[in-house]
Amino acid sequence: MTVELNALPKAELHIHIEGALRPELVFQLAERNGIALPWDDVAELESEYEFSDLVSFLGLYYRCMDVLRTSDDFRDLVRDYAAHAGPQGVRHAELFFDPQAHTSRGVAIDTVIDGLLAGLEDAHAEHGLTGGLILCFVRDRPAAEAMETLESVAGRAHQLIGVGLDSAEVGFPPELFEDVYRRAAELGLHLVAHAGEEGPADYIRTALDVLHVERVDHGVRVLEDQDLVDRMARERIPLTVCPLSNERLRVVQRMADHPLPAMMAAGLLVTVNSDDPAYFGGYAGDNFRALERHLGLTAEQLRGLAAASVEASFADSARKAELLDQISRWSTVPSAR
Numbered sequence: 001m002t003v004e005l006n007a008l009p010k011a012e013l014h015i016h017i018e019g020a021l022r023p024e025l026v027f028q029l030a031e032r033n034g035i036a037l038p039w040d041d042v043a044e045l046e047s048e049y050e051f052s053d054l055v056s057f058l059g060l061y062y063r064c065m066d067v068l069r070t071s072d073d074f075r076d077l078v079r080d081y082a083a084h085a086g087p088q089g090v091r092h093a094e095l096f097f098d099p100q101a102h103t104s105r106g107v108a109i110d111t112v113i114d115g116l117l118a119g120l121e122d123a124h125a126e127h128g129l130t131g132g133l134i135l136c137f138v139r140d141r142p143a144a145e146a147m148e149t150l151e152s153v154a155g156r157a158h159q160l161i162g163v164g165l166d167s168a169e170v171g172f173p174p175e176l177f178e179d180v181y182r183r184a185a186e187l188g189l190h191l192v193a194h195a196g197e198e199g200p201a202d203y204i205r206t207a208l209d210v211l212h213v214e215r216v217d218h219g220v221r222v223l224e225d226q227d228l229v230d231r232m233a234r235e236r237i238p239l240t241v242c243p244l245s246n247e248r249l250r251v252v253q254r255m256a257d258h259p260l261p262a263m264m265a266a267g268l269l270v271t272v273n274s275d276d277p278a279y280f281g282g283y284a285g286d287n288f289r290a291l292e293r294h295l296g297l298t299a300e301q302l303r304g305l306a307a308a309s310v311e312a313s314f315a316d317s318a319r320k321a322e323l324l325d326q327i328s329r330w331s332t333v334p335s336a337r
Contacts, residue, residue, distance in 0.1 A: 005288050008302065009326040011092040011309040012085065012273050012284045014217050014240035016136075016166065017074075017116065018065045018098060019276025020081040029067040029076070038063075049279055054198050054249050055168055057279065062101060069107060071115035078119025079126070084277070086127035088285025089306075091323055092315050093131040095120075096164055099149055100138045109152055117159060130319055132161040134192065137180060139165050139172040146180045154187055161314050162190030164217065165207075169199040174207040181211040190214055190314050192240075196221040197251060201228055208237065215239075215312060220246060220259055222268070233267035238312030242275035243287050249280075255294035264301070271309040299332040306330075 023042045030037050039045040045064075051057040068074060078095070085093065097116060099109045116133055123129040135153065137146035150163065163184040165177060174193055181191055193211055196204040197218035204222055207213045219239035222228055232239070241260055246252050252259070263270050272291065277283045282290070288305070291297045297305075310323045 004299075004330075004332055005292065005302065006088050006285050008089050008285075008288065008306050008330050009091045009310075009323050010089045010284050010288075010306045011094075011271070011313040011315065011323065012090045013094050013215065013238070013271055013309060013313055014242055014273035014275055015081070015085075015093055015095055015284075016098070016276050017077060017081060017095045018068070018101070019061065019280075020084075020278050021064055021068070021077060022080065022084075022278045023064075025077070025080055026064050026067055029069075029073050033067060033069045033073070035067055035069075037067075051249055051279075057249060057276075058167060061276065061279065065101060066105065068102065071111050071118065074112055074115025075119040075122065078116055079122050081277075082119075082123035082127045082129050085274075085283045085285075086123070086129055088283045089288075090284050091129065091326070092310070092313055092319065093123075093129060094134055094161055094314060095131060096134050096136045096166065098136050098138055098166065099153075100141055100145060103149070109149070113153065113156065113159065130315060132314070133159070134162045134164045134190075135160055136164040136166045137177060138167040139177070139194075140168040143176050143180055146177060147183065150180060150183055150187075157187040157189055160189060162192060165193035165195075165211075166217070169194060169197055169203065173199070173203055175210045178210050181213075185212065192217055194218055197246075201225040204228060204232075218242065218246075220251060220263070223259055223262060223266070229266050229268065232269075236269050238269045238271055238308070239263065240271050240273050240312070242273050242280070243290055244282050245275035245280045247280075247290075255290055258291075258295060260291065261295055261297070264305075269308055269312060270305065271312050272305050273309075303327060303330060 023045045191213045192215040193207045194217040195207040201224040215238045
């Protein structure tokens, strides 16, 4: 069903744009910016793509993004993502970005945002992709720094969709960022946060009750708390699940063990996303194919997941209606080859 799954329109709600930095692009940008890399070639870099957990991945993730220096670099990063995600059916993408990972090495936050916004304009012109930016706070850095970062973009908050919380989860509970999220809400930004990936289910509850998030990123450990499952199903709080990422970071040992079918059966509003596609083995369409191949999801279940991604997005009502209509007309009949 490969061709047909690529044709299934999707919204991607959990994509770290720095995690779309393919190894080939790492080398291209390093050459452009005169940066010496610790790897001789793409193959040597890719040999490090074996991760035991989230923290082991983050070390390489931050090392690679050092090649991102100019607004053109960030623009080309978004264009490269769209060139790969678009053909896999992504029609709307809400991109996470980590400004602290750039400002801490001397790249101005306006350089980052300007480049990403230009890339989104290109993605719309070239692939019909809509979407926007979600500024993420690095949770293993001080909350005061997160607040400083937020205030530095207060004057252009209207150019962002919302804020998020990412990076190392265990030991950095959501409540550390209560004041930051309160300020983000005052600026009119949507609120999301990573919770319940490696951290406990209680992090999900805290993200809801203290940070007042509208969407939970990952959240696969929600099934450990039945009261929380019931609440999230009743309130239709979306979860942005990333199956290939969960397998590569050992959240699950194999795809066949993934809790996504159980989450769906419990009535949770589940969406499927790529997280960091350059590192975890694929884009959104690849994640859909993995669910079909390893978990036996049917075409109608996959259609439902695509529709859920649109419902859970922050797109306006007209765009949602347009995408839902496209999803309803998606044909599962194999095309002639």
